[in-house]
Amino acid sequence: MKPRHLLALLAAASMLIAMPALAADSAQDFVDKAAIGGKFEVDSSKIAQDKAQDQSIKNFAQTMIRDHGAANAKLETIAGDQKLKVPTALDAQHQGDLDKLQNAQPPIDPAYVDMQRKAHADAVKLFESYARDGDNAALKTFAQQTVGTLKMHRQMIEKIAAAQDSITGATTPAVKTTNAPNAAALVPGANSFTETQAKSRIEDAGYSNVSKLAKDDQGIWRGQATKSGQSVAVGLDYQGNVVADSK
Structure with a gap:
């Protein structure tokens, strides 16, 4: 004891x-x-x-x-x-x-x-x-x-x-209207989206694994993402349009 x-x-x-x-x-x-x-x-x-x-x-x-x-x-x-x-x-x-x-x-x-x-x-x-x-x-x-x-x-x-x-x-109505059709092409213009907002907007459009985002001299956010199992280039313009981009 x-x-x-x-x-x-x-x-x-x-x-x-x-x-x-x-x-x-x-x-x-x-x-x-x-x-x-x-x-x-x-x-x-x-x-x-x-x-x-x-x-x-x-x-x-x-x-x-x-x-x-x-x-x-x-x-x-x-x-x-x-x-x-x-x-x-x-x-x-x-x-x-x-x-x-x-x-x-x-x-x-x-x-x-x-x-x-x-x-x-x-x-x-x-x-x-x-x-x-x-x-x-x-x-x-x-x-x-x-x-x-x-x-x-x-x-x-x-x-x-x-x-x-x-x-x-x-x-920029496209920012608030998630069901609106995207423009056929990205529209150049002064872009007030931050990187975080751009990523979120692209993800809301059905993309995943969004990366390498950078804003070009036309005010368009460009980066890489995945959709339907494929890696694609993607862009977001100042209006909130998200387009799979060949650039």
């Missing part, structure tokens, strides 16, 4: 010793994700303030710079008090998105809106989860205090996205 009791005590002691390390790892993970997300919000919004065309998007970008800048500073202070490291650079995925936005041809409004919708969906999920189950009291309080602002931001960007969709639908 004594050896068995001794083993039980040792196991319990090892668990107690391990708990702070696990807590620190979880808290550090939250700090990493929250800091990178916040930095991306600010950096992408600075680009949008400079390059976006719609004033409502510029105004939203200014709000992001202000609110996320303040939250980032608060997070840095709390993390420092908790002896946690705050990343100073974006990860590869966020940096890639930032580079795409910086190098995109105008208008960048749709691309920025898409990025903000995804970023805020991710941020709300992260902060809600940590506000509920967080293992660090100070960071948990920070998450609880911040998640309401993030939800407000999400509502704002969804409203802007709906307005943008309304404008696109009014000028």
Whole structure:
């Protein structure tokens, strides 16, 4: 019995010793994700303030710079008090998105809106989860205090996205009419579809494995896709027409 009791005590002691390390790892993970997300919000919004065309998007970008800048500073202070490291650079995925936005041809409004919708969906999920189950009291309080602002931001960007969709639908009916016949040929013109939107539109037209999308000098998205088991070249014009393309 004594050896068995001794083993039980040792196991319990090892668990107690391990708990702070696990807590620190979880808290550090939250700090990493929250800091990178916040930095991306600010950096992408600075680009949008400079390059976006719609004033409502510029105004939203200014709000992001202000609110996320303040939250980032608060997070840095709390993390420092908790002896946690705050990343100073974006990860590869966020940096890639930032580079795409910086190098995109105008208008960048749709691309920025898409990025903000995804970023805020991710941020709300992260902060809600940590506000509920967080293992660090100070960071948990920070998450609880911040998640309401993030939800407000999400509502704002969804409203802007709906307005943008309304404008696109009014000028390019093919985008909203999925059962309308496609044009026999792709129509050149200023294309406001982002790569993500172009891929989704092509998939809605019955294609799969859409890849290698690139916008040409006529404003037409061109890439490769699969339909009926065959690999084909496919194109999407500014009107939303999808055509198997020989080019």
